[in-house]
Amino acid sequence: MVLSNDERELLKLVAQAGRPVWMSEYFPVLNPAEPGMDENHPGHEAWTERQMAWYGISISLWKRGLVRVVAPADGSRGDLVEPTGEGRAALAAADA
Numbered sequence: 304m305v306l307s308n309d310e311r312e313l314l315k316l317v318a319q320a321g322r323p324v325w326m327s328e329y330f331p332v333l334n335p336a337e338p339g340m341d342e343n344h345p346g347h348e349a350w351t352e353r354q355m356a357w358y359g360i361s362i363s364l365w366k367r368g369l370v371r372v373v374a375p376a377d378g379s380r381g382d383l384v385e386p387t388g389e390g391r392a393a394l395a396a397a398d399a
Contacts, residue, residue, distance in 0.1 A: 330357040334354055
């Protein structure tokens, strides 16, 4: 199974966690804000769009069966997920 670079990087972080995680907690790690980033920063709009794109990438991982929800969102936090066997196999194939 072919992974995009973004899918691979997010899935790798989920797998390395060793516990169920919110995928969104990794978005700032994968797309950090520049120093001084605020709503008036010239790069703010592009950064925000990129942050939102990570949600689509996380949905793609779930739709493709590469992560599974182990605890659904409850209003105070998002879905907790972990990689599936297919997800781990896809990472292994991408690293080969």
